[in-house]
Amino acid sequence: MTTTTATDPAVLGALLDRTRAGREFGPNVYSTLDVLQVLYDRVLRITPETVDDPDRDRFLLSKGHAVAGYYALLAAKGFIPVAWLDDQGGPESRLGDHPDRLLVPGVEIGSGSLGHGLGLGVGTALGLRAQGRLTPRVYVLLGDAELDEGSNHEAIAYAGATELAGLTAIVLDNRSASHGWPGGAASRFTVNGWTAATVDGRDHEALHTALTGHDNHRPHVVVAVVTDGE
Amino acid sequence: MREAFIDTMTELLAEDPRTAVVLADISAASFAPAARRHPDRVLNVGIREQLLVGVAGGLALTGLRPVAHSYAPFLVERAYEQIKLDLGHQGVSAVLVSVGASYDRAAAGRTHLGPADVALLDTLPGWTVHVPGHRDEVPALLRATVAADGPAYLRLSTQHNDRARSNDGALQVVRDAGPGAPLLVAVGPLLDPALAAVAGLPVTVAYTHRPRPFDTAGLRALAGTEVILVEPYLAGTSARVVGAALADRPHRLLALGVGREELRRYGSAEDHSRWHGLDAAGLRRSVDAFLAAVPALA
Numbered sequence: 468m469t470t471t472t473a474t475d476p477a478v479l480g481a482l483l484d485r486t487r488a489g490r491e492f493g494p495n496v497y498s499t500l501d502v503l504q505v506l507y508d509r510v511l512r513i514t515p516e517t518v519d520d521p522d523r524d525r526f527l528l529s530k531g532h533a534v535a536g537y538y539a540l541l542a543a544k545g546f547i548p549v550a551w552l553d554d555q556g557g558p559e560s561r562l563g564d565h566p567d568r569l570l571v572p573g574v575e576i577g578s579g580s581l582g583h584g585l586g587l588g589v590g591t592a593l594g595l596r597a598q599g600r601l602t603p604r605v606y607v608l609l610g611d612a613e614l615d616e617g618s619n620h621e622a623i624a625y626a627g628a629t630e631l632a633g634l635t636a637i638v639l640d641n642r643s644a645s646h647g648w649p650g651g652a653a654s655r656f657t658v659n660g661w662t663a664a665t666v667d668g669r670d671h672e673a674l675h676t677a678l679t680g681h682d683n684h685r686p687h688v689v690v691a692v693v694t695d696g697e
Numbered sequence: 698m699r700e701a702f703i704d705t706m707t708e709l710l711a712e713d714p715r716t717a718v719v720l721a722d723i724s725a726a727s728f729a730p731a732a733r734r735h736p737d738r739v740l741n742v743g744i745r746e747q748l749l750v751g752v753a754g755g756l757a758l759t760g761l762r763p764v765a766h767s768y769a770p771f772l773v774e775r776a777y778e779q780i781k782l783d784l785g786h787q788g789v790s791a792v793l794v795s796v797g798a799s800y801d802r803a804a805a806g807r808t809h810l811g812p813a814d815v816a817l818l819d820t821l822p823g824w825t826v827h828v829p830g831h832r833d834e835v836p837a838l839l840r841a842t843v844a845a846d847g848p849a850y851l852r853l854s855t856q857h858n859d860r861a862r863s864n865d866g867a868l869q870v871v872r873d874a875g876p877g878a879p880l881l882v883a884v885g886p887l888l889d890p891a892l893a894a895v896a897g898l899p900v901t902v903a904y905t906h907r908p909r910p911f912d913t914a915g916l917r918a919l920a921g922t923e924v925i926l927v928e929p930y931l932a933g934t935s936a937r938v939v940g941a942a943l944a945d946r947p948h949r950l951l952a953l954g955v956g957r958e959e960l961r962r963y964g965s966a967e968d969h970s971r972w973h974g975l976d977a978a979g980l981r982r983s984v985d986a987f988l989a990a991v992p993a994l995a
Contacts, residue, residue, distance in 0.1 A: 576758070577782070585751075586751020587754050589751065590759075592755070594717070594755055594759030594760070596737055597737035597738050617747070621748035625743060
């Protein structure tokens with residue numbers, strides 16, 4: 468059930484333009500595109516046909532404000548009709564400025580308010596384990612500024628202490644945290660017992676290696692650094 | 698009530714593989730035997746209340762029926778946004794079970810007082826709220842709540858009535874003063890003080906352990922012109938519900954409960970009941986003043 472078809476950058480770009488509809492996007496949107504492509508092209512075991520399969524992998528977009536690329540990718544992969552992109556945010560639209568899991572097929576959580584995705588991801592991983600579902604993995608995409616929220620500290624500490632192996636956090640680090648993180652974002656996870664990889668957030672091969680680099684004993688974090696200011 | 702919850706929840710964990718308990722250290726020692734038997738479904742996240750509710754939301758997303766438990770101010774007030782977003786907004790639900798009620802641990806001070814819990818949950822749609830008045834009401838309530846699918850809150854207290862009153866949550870007439878008499882609705886453990894307060898007065902007394910959804914049909918059937926609410930949490934919490942239910946009728950409402958002012962006093966739960974006017978003598982004073990204010994018909 469793994470999707471191996473690479474997303475055509477030109478197609479994705481056109482879909483993103485359709486979503487954009489003349490508006491300007493910030494770095495928080497563009498910086499997520501590469502991670503999303505690698506996840507949906509090569510990592511996540513999920514297709515439009517398996518969005519309700521209890522053994523699917525889960526992808527939780529915690530930084531819900533970076534949603535435009537997510538919608539474009541979901542359209543490129545066939546989770547949602549491309550036509551939905553034309554009215555993003557409109558009064559009849561199912562695609563808000565933050566995603567709603569009850570309105571968008573393939574979306575696992577409604578997000579937007581920062582600091583909720585990782586806690587929900589921890590609970591999802593625990594729920595899968597409690598039901599003996601050991602195949603699916605849970606991926607949560609966060610922003611580096613989002614890590615400022617204390618709720619993430621609670622989740623990082625607990626997941627590490629309990630060796631929650633089914634969980635992978637991805638921190639899109641575009642240096643937007645107001646006060647930064649000395650030593651890098653990864654250190655905040657590793658000190659709590661996670662495995663970690665810090666990679667160039669534009670390098671698809673490096674991202675793929677990192678995203679599949681979990682040791683199956685501990686939670687894993689991939690810090691995807693994007694510094695080109697796009 | 699806390700022991701009844703732990704005993705019944707331990708049974709439910711053994712009976713229903715869909716159940717899970719999430720703790721934030723509170724009551725963790727009491728759940729230790731259950732945790733040994735069901736290590737994947739009794740989860741203690743440590744003193745992390747945001748995560749407590751977030752984990753409950755994640756468990757529910759995978760199809761489990763989570764029960765999250767802590768002290769009322771930590772469970773409901775500290776984690777309010779998680780309750781709003783990680784449960785309601787995700788379209789999933791959980792059972793929240795609190796202990797401590799409004800001022801069970803009065804000597805601990807403001808940090809451990811939680812009289813706003815029901816009012817806070819009242820800002821969110823769809824919640825069922827149970828406020829049992831006796832420990833023997835807890836097992837059936839918990840079982841029915843866990844078996845159902847919706848969001849529910851069980852508010853457990855060390856305050857209690859002398860005996861249990863089991864029913865389906867509808868208003869239950871405990872004392873009937875006849876048609877047209879003033880109606881007093883007592884919620885949970887305030888039934889006994891309310892009954893004592895109106896001894897000798899021609900006041901009908903009805904009990905409920907389920908203020909949400911409030912039994913508005915029962916209220917309309919029982920209420921005359923005067924309605925008195927006696928609730929063990931913030932005064933006026935149910936006033937909006939009663940007002941809406943009786944909007945088409947002339948009526949007067951007296952809403953009694955815990956005051957909003959921070960008292961900055963310790964003491965016992967009994968002391969706080971007295972200070973908030975929720976002991977029998979205080980309730981009697983309020984009821985007398987309310988009924989005395991009825992204008993004489995010309």
